[in-house]
Amino acid sequence: MVQHPDLTDGLPEGLLARPLTLDDAQAVTDVMAAEEMAVLGEVVIEYADIVGDWQRPSFDITASTIGVFAGDALVGYAERSGHTRGDAAVHPDHQGRGIGTWLAGWLQETARAAGDDVIGMPKPEGSPGDRLLESLGFRVRWNSWVLQLPEGAAIPSRPLPPGYAVRTATPDEHEAVWTVVEDAFLEWSVRPRQTFEDFAASVFRRPGFEPWNLRVATDPEGAVVGVSIVVLASGCAYVDKLAVRRDQRKQGLATALLADSFAISREHGATRSELSTDSRTGALGLYAGVGMQVTSNWVNRAIDV
Known part of the structure; x- marks a missing residue:
């Protein structure tokens, strides 16, 4: 089983992290939706998208996800969703606190432990998430468009x-x-x-x-x-x-x-x-x-x- 890195080291004071469960799917949807609304002006993620991906037989939710919590509220999450593929989001109200950087580090550690040699994720071009990944040394792997x-x-x-x-x-x-x-x-x-x-x-x-x-x-x-x-x-x-x-x-x-x-x-x-x-x-x-x-x-x- 993939071993998670330390779940508190490097997080802002008062925040905790733990692996997610299927019961957290709505909370993840809400965080992603808030980020999309702030960046795109619309919400494209659906609860069914999360459940459909997480219920794949090959997907180990405990080993492949992490949530960052302020009390009982999910404020950020990341997942290694497949071979070299990841995703992450931080609620706009909690951006700029180092949560995204911590999640990016978690993704790299988790991908390495799973045997991947690279990990990447999509972000709207020029968004806070895109700028953060660029500052952390993430290169552009490919471009995509919504039509x-x-x-x-x-x-x-x-x-x-x-x-x-x-x-x-x-x-x-x-x-x-x-x-x-x-x-x-x-x-x-x-x-x-x-x-x-x-x-x-x-x-x-x-x-x-x-x-x-x-x-x-x-x-x-x-x-x-x-x-x-x-x-x-x-x-x-x-x-x-x-x-x-x-x-x-x-x-x-x-x-x-x-x-x-x-x-x-x-x-x-x-x-x-x-x-x-x-x-x-x-x-x-x-x-x-x-x-x-x-x-x-x-x-x-x-x-x-």
């Missing part, structure tokens, strides 16, 4: 090739969905292959999941060749994953999946449509080409451990 389809706009979709279809996935296609998504994302993401069980925990078992959230493109034989995973939250349709099998690209399937995802989300009450992409994928031009506009810029900073 939004203007309200009332629709993505123009060209006709599907003969015999192809876009529809809701069936339960017996879940493993095929996992295969298409993992194959596509591992073309550019340097990490171990995610197990089906972990994928299922954060997708099909995510709190609030409904069958229509999972869109697939099928070929004339009925095989799943494209996937869109859409999350509806606070009136926003967010495409969390979009993937097309390598041998099926350049036929308009990604655009068709996007158009379908946003259209069906509007039927379920969505008033805006968003997704994110990063500089590793080369997909920014695709989304800009269908009328989506960048609303925020993020950087993933990392440091060798």
Whole structure:
């Protein structure tokens, strides 16, 4: 088991730290939401995001998380969420006290103990968190962008090739969905292959999941060749994953999946449509080409451990 570094050394007087439990998921959501509102002017994190990630079978909450408390109130947190991946947040009312620096040190110690050689996390470009990580020696690993389809706009979709279809996935296609998504994302993401069980925990078992959230493109034989995973939250349709099998690209399937995802989300009450992409994928031009506009810029900073 990963051993935590000292849980009080270096923290401001009166603050305590401990590993988190699933019961702390709402408190973590609240801290992240406060930080996002201060930086972005809106909240994008959801309680379901935290639960979906933490309920993965491979994720050891005790070994992989830490919370900093002022009395009973969580004021900062960090997690090693996966191979070389982390996240952290400090409530705006408690920033500037050294909590973020302490959490960054905890992340590096925990990543090193887990066998990683690097650890990194995303932050809005130019935000207090981004500036802190830069001052601590974290380098930019890649850039990412959140894009939004203007309200009332629709993505123009060209006709599907003969015999192809876009529809809701069936339960017996879940493993095929996992295969298409993992194959596509591992073309550019340097990490171990995610197990089906972990994928299922954060997708099909995510709190609030409904069958229509999972869109697939099928070929004339009925095989799943494209996937869109859409999350509806606070009136926003967010495409969390979009993937097309390598041998099926350049036929308009990604655009068709996007158009379908946003259209069906509007039927379920969505008033805006968003997704994110990063500089590793080369997909920014695709989304800009269908009328989506960048609303925020993020950087993933990392440091060798």
